[in-house]
Amino acid sequence: MEAALEAGCVEEVFARPGADDLLPDLADGVRLTWVDDRALGSLSESVSPGGVVALCRYVDVPLAEALAGARLVAICADVRDPGNAGTVIRCADAAGADAVVLAGSSVDAYNAKTVRASAGSLFHLPVSVERSAEAAVRAAKDAGLTVLAADGAGETRLYDAPAGPTAWLFGNEAWGLPADLADLADHRVAIPIHGRAESLNLSTAAALCLYESARRRGA
Amino acid sequence: MEAALEAGCVEEVFARPGADDLLPDLADGVRLTWVDDRALGSLSESVSPGGVVALCRYVDVPLAEALAGARLVAICADVRDPGNAGTVIRCADAAGADAVVLAGSSVDAYNAKTVRASAGSLFHLPVSVERSAEAAVRAAKDAGLTVLAADGAGETRLYDAPAGPTAWLFGNEAWGLPADLADLADHRVAIPIHGRAESLNLSTAAALCLYESARRRGA
Numbered sequence: 001m002e003a004a005l006e007a008g009c010v011e012e013v014f015a016r017p018g019a020d021d022l023l024p025d026l027a028d029g030v031r032l033t034w035v036d037d038r039a040l041g042s043l044s045e046s047v048s049p050g051g052v053v054a055l056c057r058y059v060d061v062p063l064a065e066a067l068a069g070a071r072l073v074a075i076c077a078d079v080r081d082p083g084n085a086g087t088v089i090r091c092a093d094a095a096g097a098d099a100v101v102l103a104g105s106s107v108d109a110y111n112a113k114t115v116r117a118s119a120g121s122l123f124h125l126p127v128s129v130e131r132s133a134e135a136a137v138r139a140a141k142d143a144g145l146t147v148l149a150a151d152g153a154g155e156t157r158l159y160d161a162p163a164g165p166t167a168w169l170f171g172n173e174a175w176g177l178p179a180d181l182a183d184l185a186d187h188r189v190a191i192p193i194h195g196r197a198e199s200l201n202l203s204t205a206a207a208l209c210l211y212e213s214a215r216r217r218g219a
Numbered sequence: 220m221e222a223a224l225e226a227g228c229v230e231e232v233f234a235r236p237g238a239d240d241l242l243p244d245l246a247d248g249v250r251l252t253w254v255d256d257r258a259l260g261s262l263s264e265s266v267s268p269g270g271v272v273a274l275c276r277y278v279d280v281p282l283a284e285a286l287a288g289a290r291l292v293a294i295c296a297d298v299r300d301p302g303n304a305g306t307v308i309r310c311a312d313a314a315g316a317d318a319v320v321l322a323g324s325s326v327d328a329y330n331a332k333t334v335r336a337s338a339g340s341l342f343h344l345p346v347s348v349e350r351s352a353e354a355a356v357r358a359a360k361d362a363g364l365t366v367l368a369a370d371g372a373g374e375t376r377l378y379d380a381p382a383g384p385t386a387w388l389f390g391n392e393a394w395g396l397p398a399d400l401a402d403l404a405d406h407r408v409a410i411p412i413h414g415r416a417e418s419l420n421l422s423t424a425a426a427l428c429l430y431e432s433a434r435r436r437g438a
Contacts, residue, residue: 095414
């Protein structure tokens with residue numbers, strides 16, 4: 001909630017009398033409404049909600065705005081698990097990315113589990129929603145980004161991937177990237193597997209890719 | 220199940236008549252028992268089990284055996300989320316680690332979610348269970364490993380951490396490592412945060428640490 005308040009995204013806060021100690025400082029213009037437990041329960045998907053719920057405005061931005069001047073971007077194509085999407089947003093933030101694009105049939109950015117897994121990062125960097133994954137990839141290229149598809153069968157090793165302004169393209173947790181979408185990327189990049197694991201899960205793979213870009217920048 | 224069979228850990232397989240196409244090749248000595256849906260349901264925690272369930276022997280090994288000759292190890296101290304523990308095992312396998320130690324009050328290695336998140340890696344590399352996290356750290360040092368505690372407030376940057384035989388020490392997903400345990404490590408290592416995220420989640424942090432060790436080995 002602190003991250004949402006700092007970002008100026010909170011429109012109204014609902015709190016239970018007695019939850020004053022949980023109540024953050026509210027800026028001017030943020031309405032505060034006292035409610036009982038039952039009302040609080042109906043405002044939250046949580047089984048045992050805390051004493052405070054914030055109503056936030058949507059934070060996603062148009063694709064062109066998210067990509068303008070960006071040097072590191074994560075594009076999620078058909079990422080369906082809300083925890084994975086939120087974790088990618090959190091990793092992208094930590095790696096210093098400029099934006100995240102939830103593309104194709106990816107999970108809703110406002111799914112409660114996505115918001116929670118993002119640990120505030122949903123409010124830290126621009127997130128864009130684009131129904132066509134192809135359009136997201138083309139827009140990233142048009143914005144001067146080299147598109148690198150994370151692909152276990154990729155022809156380029158992670159540590160040999162080109163540096164410079166980069167958009168990482170991540171596919172669905174179960175079936176990866178469709179071939180035509182992977183082909184649209186500038187390179188298909190594989191994380192080396194040293195042991196006998198067949199692959200990495202989506203959010204750990206995304207962390208390795210995004211941080212490799214950050215490391216290359218000498219950051 | 221394929222990973223468990225390859226590792227020779229399967230003692231008996233229960234299958235539903237008609238699930239023949241799901242049935243993997245069984246080595247000599249693996250008993251096959253045909254069961255009905257109801258029996259299958261009671262053998263599996265899954266709400267809608269597939270047609271085949273395998274009974275495996277325990278695979279964990281004594282700590283000394285796991286650490287003998289190891290050059291890269293992951294020690295989980297009080298890691299409680301089964302998905303995280305399984306994902307760390309999967310990442311350790313992918314990074315070419317020699318063993319994983321589930322230490323302190325870490326989740327059961329045989330929790331169904333841990334097994335599932337490990338994606339077979341539970342059967343790929345030695346996993347050891349040690350009730351005392353301190354004992355695990357001391358044993359790793361005695362085995363000639365430099366113990367690096369993953370700690371957001373650490374004094375050493377990830378990319379400056381010493382190379383050589385390494386045991387990474389990861390703490391609880393919510394409260395991290397207790398100070399006395401972190402102090403027992405040779406170095407406390409922080410992953411640089413470039414954006415405004417406060418931290419990374421446990422499994423992505425573990426992936427970055429383990430892969431940094433793998434990268435240093437020139438692997």
